[in-house]
Amino acid sequence: MSQSVTLASSDHRRIASAVLDAQRALESQISVVSGEVGQVRSDLRLTTDQLQALRREFQAFVDESAKVALVQQSETKVVNLKAELDRQFGHYELVRRTSTGMLQAFDVGNVSNDVVRSVSEELMIQTPRYWLAPALVALAAWSRDNQDIAEKSVGEAFSRDKNKTSLFFALVMRRQGRVEASVRWLRHYLTSLDPSALTRxxxxxxxxxxxxxxxxxGQAMLSDRMTQWCTELRNRDEIVEAQIGSWVKEIRARSQQLDPSKYQALAALSPQWNAVKSQLESASALPEMIDRYAAVRNHDAALPQVIEDLLDDILDTLVTEYDExxxxxxxxxxxxxxxxDERGDQARAQAKADVLLKALEHTDDVVSLQTTxxxxxxxxxxxxxxxxxAVGVGYDDLRTxxxxxxxAYRGAHVSAVDIELGPGHSNYASTYNFPGWRISTSVPEEQAMTRLRTVWEGTFDQIVDKLRFSNGWYTKPGIIAAVVTLVSFFIKPIIIGFVVLAGAAGIIYLLGEQAKKKSLAAIAAVEAAKEPAIERSISMYRDATAQFVDAELVYEDLDRQEADLLALVDAWPTRSHQKESVA
Amino acid sequence: MDLTPRSNQHRSRERELTAGQVLGNRLSPDSLRATITARDAEAGPQTTAYTAKNRRKVRSRDLLDAIQRIDTTTDPAVLAALVDSIRAMYEERGGGELLGLFGRCFLGHPYVDHRMALSLAILHHYRHDEDPPPPFAVARPLARSDSYAFIEIYADGAIIPVRHDGTSAV
Known part of the structure; x- marks a missing residue:
């Protein structure tokens, strides 16, 4: 009996030693695996970071390439359209050049009437429907005193385009020193006009x-007529409102595109980023307006000394610019x-085109034409x-x-924005189930950082609580061991039951210790990640708030320039003085 | 069918409110908000060309000075007289029914802006974390701008920022 007990106890020792060996081997393997898992986790974090960066870059690339494609398309289209313009209307060019050429030839007097006649008649045949061709035939006939042909040709030109023909002859007469005839043509032209629907x-x-x-x-007549028309039209509110609207569009078209690379953190973390971006872009139009119109104000081109040169230029404009x-x-x-021009940004291009297309309308009222x-x-x-x-004439509209x-943009101004660190704002946040946090920039930074730290600490506390070893762990293996031991007590000899009891207790103890160590290691790993996680979030928050402060400073600087723009407008050299009533 | 002109309806409502105040029922911000919301729900009187033109007239130096004195006047009787004179000057301008003025408050922290409801003679200073009632709330971002002396809020919904020289900014 005593031998069997000794045997049992040596067996027990052997079993215990074997279990200990196995545990050591297992521990060393676990520590190797744990090291590898740590490495994998850090690799994974790096990979996720890189993937997110790649995704952002890819999205930016996709956006950019869509814009580039649009620009390329437009470039091709512009070339084709200009070729089309040339194909359809290129032959008018010869007639246009001939008109001023002919007038200059008259000045010099070195071209025979026959040549002038044959050239003009040839052009008449080559350019059907074009108003300028019969006008040239009329000029040629006039130079050789053929009244019949001259009247017939003027009549034809007039029937093709009465406005341009009247204006053309008013200018030609003026050029040839026939002042009275010029004024008569001019009066004829002005009388036929409707000031609310002028052609270009x-x-x-x-x-x-x-x-x-x-x-x-001529000047006195024009000045009287213009004043009368403008006064009448400016009494109509919708006309004045339309001019103000045109100026607002012009200012809007001057707004710049924001370079988002300076505000990356704010753009990523603030739900109100679009409002911040929009107010910066809106205010950026002010210095652009100042630059643009200061250049116009300072423009100091010498006035043409010779009336013929000036009139030739105006005639050139008349015959080239306005063909419907x-x-x-x-x-x-x-x-x-x-x-x-807008590098493929469709919305901005449309806004810019809206302003430009206003100038390409068929008819317009005289006030709008001045604004254009x-x-x-x-x-x-x-x-x-x-x-x-023209800026001086519409100065009041521009001011308004x-x-x-x-x-409008000040009414939508945001003086504080929210900074939102969502559950996925950093890899730490995704890994440790950060619940998300949102705070306004109006909250002082120290206070905000304390709150952020508290949220992170709460998050880590929850994780640590889950990882912490609890005695409840023993319940399951305890029940299994109890059942096995109970069964073994029914086996003879009874000593087997005791051996199993001791073995089970030992195994449960060892496994429990192992679980405790594992839990402590996991908690240590989580605790080690805690500070870097908090630091990362705080740094993101601080970057975003710093960028918001920068954005506000830039905004204020831009916004302040309204006063400079108004000063430029108020001191406009050709400003027409309008009486301001006070009450 | 109710044939009373809208502007009269407004006026009668205001008389009731003013009477309520005289009887000691001070209007809470909530009841005022309800009043203003009710006004908003109805289509307000349309701005005529005449009133619009009057609103564009430059505000006189007297009017601007009186409005500027609001912050520095502490005596309730003097304040009431000041508000009366401001109201009279606005009536004379003929710019239509003015609900009130909103402007930056120079009392200092914690107040950032204030509302003066002319019809009710209420002067209320707001902290940055308080929200003014609806039509005045719209004027709040404008009141932050240095470019405007104050903002006029009209019964027809027009919000007109006034520059320091008394000209309308819109």
């Missing part, structure tokens, strides 16, 4: 007025050029000198437009 060539009148091209008599047939194609060109001359002089073919005068534009 009226811009020539604006241009001629700014250079005093029609002489004293070309407008549909020119509108398309304008839109595609806006896409190219002030905003897009190049599109109605007037000079900067005329633009300068600046006020409205600024009031």
């Amino acid at each position: 060539e009226f811009a020539v009148i604006l241009e001629a007025t700014s250079y005093d091209a029609f002489g004293a008599q 047939e070309e407008l549909p194609l020119r509108r398309e060109v304008t839109y595609h050029e806006a896409i190219i 001359a002030a905003i897009t002089p190049e599109l109605i073919g007037v000079s900067v000198q005329t633009q300068r005068i 437009a600046v006020g409205r534009y600024c009031t």
